[in-house]
Amino acid sequence: MANTCIIIPCYNEASRIAFSEFQNFIEKQTDIDLYFVNDGSTDDTQNIINSLAKLSSNTKALHLAKNVGKAEAIRQAVLQLDAAYKRIGYLDADLSTSLQEIERLNAIAIKNNKPFVMGSRVKLVDTQIDRRLKRHYSGRIIATYIDTFILKLGIYDTQCGAKIIEYRLAKDLFKQPFKTKWLFDVELILRAKLSYGTPYCLDNITEIPLKTWKDIGKSKITGFDIMKLPIDFFKIHKHYR
Known part of the structure; x- marks a missing residue:
């Protein structure tokens, strides 16, 4: 068993899951376990992740009977994991953030002894962030609102789907x-702020610019989800005030 377990939520990912990339990682990797969560898929996702889980004892699969959404799927997996792990993380199944990048984030968490490390899609001169222009601008507007009016921590990118959290902290936050489907990352950080304080978050939450990130397309976020954002913001303001 490795010290870090990465949860990968999967809902109808049969056409998008990068089987060969996961296979290569599983066969070569001993420092990170993978935990696939089938979130009530109706396609061939269950069989695909079962095949991956059979490749190594460092790979597990959890099958949920019905679709509960990414936030709850990850939460159910966190609740299942025991204290043999020192860190728990999560990663999108389409590998928009690569397995090599999650390895790098994990190494940074270990080296710097940081309990909360999160990837950030910052386009810098030495990074390759492949993001559609429309998605970039809409994302920046949402992220600016989130940090200015909700978190107030100077965080650039709450919604990047690659995070590493110390085991006990993850158990507490999850x-x-x-309260929301798409903004659970915001809720995670807000829970940390309310439970441990702003100074704790400023000292212990580390945002790391990703070297590479690729916009895979076919996002699970719908136009309806975007339209519901004001309602989600209201839920967060009301519940966490």
Whole structure:
């Protein structure tokens, strides 16, 4: 068993899951375990992740009977993991953030002894961030609102789907169900701020610019989800005030 377990939520990912990349990682990797969560898929996702889980004892699969959404799927997996792990992370199944990048984030968490490390899609001169222009600008507007009016921590990119969290902290932050479907990352950080304080978050939450990130397309976020954002913001303001 490795010291870090990365949760990969999967809902109808049969056409997008990068089987060969996961296979190569599983066969070569001993420092990180993978935990695939089938979130009530209706396609061939279950069989695909079962095949991956059979490749190594460092790879597990959890099958949920019905679709509960990414936030709750990750939460259910966190609740299942025991204290043999020192860190728990999560990663999108389409590998928009690569397995090599999650390895790098994990190494940074270990080296710097940081309990909360999160990837950030910052386009710098030495990074390759492949993001559609429309998605970039809409993302920046949402992220600016989130940090200015909700978090107030100077965080650039709450919604990047690659994070590494110390085991006990993860157990605490994921203990209760989330109030929103798409903004659960915001709720995670807000829970840390309310439970441990702003100074703790400024010292212990580290945002790392990703070297590479690729916009795979076919996002699970729909136009309806975007339209519901004001309602989600209201839920967060009301619940965490």
